[in-house]
Amino acid sequence: MLDDNLKAQLKSYLERVTKPFEITASLDDSKGAVEMRGLLEDIIALSDKITLKTDGTDARKPSFSLNRIGSDMSLRFAAIPMGHEFTSLVLALLWTGGHPPKVEPGVIESIQALDGDFNFEVYMSLSCHNCPDVVQALTLMSVFNPKIKTVIIDGALYQDEVNAREIMAVPSIYLNGSHFGSGRMTVEEIVTKLDTGAGDKDAARLSAKEAFDVLVVGGGPAGAAAAVYAARKGIRTGIAAERFGGQVNDTMAIENFISVLETDGPKFAMGLDAHVKAYGVDVMNLQRGDKLIPAATPGGLVEVQLANGGSLKSKTVIVTTGARWRNVNVPGEQEYKNKGVAYCPHCDGPLFKGKRVAVIGGGNSGVEAAIDLAGLVAHVTLIEFGDTLRADAVLVKKLHSLPNVTVHVSAQTTELTGDGNKLNGLTYTDRTSGQSQHIELEGCFVQIGLVPNTEWLKGTLELSKHGEIIVDNRGQTSVPGVFAAGDATTVPFKQIIIAAGDGAKAALGAFDHLIRSAPAAVAA
Structure with missing residues (x-):
């Protein structure tokens, strides 16, 4: 099933497994079952800590579950997770085998604190580049909280289920038999949706933060570049993003970012995230700007009120909220979204x-x-x-x-x-x-095409007739101390490389504004 190159890569990963676990397969005589058996046999041959049982009795055949010895975790793949989901499989094997995930400790604590019975079914496709985020999030949750049970289902392999539930968009998530959500979701989003008190706690935590020198609102290429360039100046930098990576996450192939011959959107977004965090930027995910309040006095603080009720303050703000898919705006579009x-x-x-x-x-x-x-x-x-x-x-x-x-x-x-x-x-x-x-x-x-995410700025910043933020050649907007960059602005040619350069320029513009302001404007 796996070629020699993939086997070598997987073997090196599986050396990190520290806790023994077993794979239990429920198989039939289908072609998919033969492929699944081949994949699982390849896996167990690469680690002495993983065993395979083929006497599973799950109703979904073919499928397989991962079961850590002495644990009540429940994670099942009704899929042959190759393509975009091979990474999800590797992570599932590592996490089940005791290798720690690369997430903030607070995320694990939030997962473990969830109380209730949560039976998730997530339908995905192997060609979907949005699906791995959801699959990996629910996998992580199942590994660290035995009350969370997850089945990952390949819609192409289980077409009858897809048709019966009239699923026409992936990823599509069901919780305890009812539809829970569609589209890309991070583990933080899912936890927040399950924990009704999480929003208020998050708002209070954000409001308590000290003021930034530069606050970037938006986490796409423009926002990431702005954060990196600001942080490199040694000033206090934060970035509040509704979805880190932005529209890039929905891009399949990137072949025109100079020096990178070829990559895909999710991988590029992960690189943006890693680069930003390498400079110690305070990254605040799942945060959407709701209102911008200009500084009351020259050199004062700009305030960004967030949709969850929280508030952030900064000496300068760079808006990089990007754009979203444009709707055709005809009868039936909203009614049948994700239903065709x-x-x-x-x-x-x-x-x-x-x-x-x-x-x-x-x-x-x-x-x-x-x-x-x-x-x-x-x-x-x-x-x-x-x-x-x-x-x-x-x-x-x-x-x-x-x-x-x-x-x-x-x-x-x-x-x-x-x-x-x-x-x-x-x-x-x-x-x-x-x-x-x-x-x-x-x-x-x-x-x-796209429409800029600037509705929350109407009446505060000067916008074009198309809703784009009007900026000068330094990224300065109509409000002193507030800069903007990327697809949300009037800068022509909406391209990833242009947005990144635009973000860097806005950060340099914001830094120039800081050093020309009162001496106390830049934090020590």
Whole structure:
């Protein structure tokens, strides 16, 4: 099952296992069971602390559980965790075997403090780059709290379950039989959602922090670069991020960040996080800005009020809140989101294997999505409002070469239709003839660009007509001491490398502002 290179890597990892445990497999005669048995036999051959039993009686076959000797932990994989999930498997083996996770001690304490019966089922796909965060979070929770039981299910392997529950987006999480959440979630987010008092405690903890010299709000490439450049000046730096890595987490392939030949979004985001933490930056995750209050006097403190009720103060603030997927804003979009309406073809595409889907948007992202999906689904219909596709010529040529793709230009999407439970079609108006057309389908991927995350700044900072923060050539906004960088600003060309450079520039601008202010402005 594993090639020699993977076996060598896995063997080196498994040398860190200190506590014996067993793997119990529930198998049948399927092809998946044969592959699973091969994988598990490869694993136990690499460590004398892991044993394999194949007499499991779980109803989901094939599947396997990890069981630490003398422990009541409950963790099951109804999946053959390769692809994006191979790392999740490795971590599950290490944590079950006693190797400590690389998380803050407070996170483990919060997991262990959870009281109740928590039976999680998480549906994922092996091509989903958002899924590993959720899989690894629930794995960690199951290892450290015996009251938390987790089953990780490959939607492609258990298509009947996916259809029965009408799951059309992954990761999709169920708790005690009821839907708990969809999309990327960190362990902190899940714990906070389970612990109803966590928000108030977190708000009080944040409000008690002393003022920063530079506070970055937003954790994408611009925010990470700003934090690193500020911290390197030896000043007190904090970064408050709703989701560290931002939109980068949803990017499949990155091939144009100079000096990095090729990587993927989640891996790039992990690198940003590691670089920031290497400089001792105070990283505050799961924090969303709610209101910006300018300094009352020159050289005073700027306040950022957070959505959880907490508050942070700083001598300067750099806003790097980035952007999010733009909605098509037609009837049915919100009703059928995650019920056929999706935004990430890499994550959710496998759920539509053999089905009919549409892609709205004829730019690079839309055409790339249509090309990718054409290899999985029965048919792709691409809908573009303009009279021509806006993607690069090489992508357009590839698109038109595919036999199961239909392209409609000068087409305005007017409605996404459904039966009340899931999407069943798309209605558009032919802008040339004025006639309305309806397409029957099971999925629709919206790929029409981004909208800046700046609603919370309206009335405080000067924004463009598109909602972007207006900045000068140093990143300074209309409010003294408040800077901005990246996709949330008027800086043209929304690219990762540009956002990173923009963040560095804003940090240098903020530092220059500090040293030109009152002598006491920079912390000792």
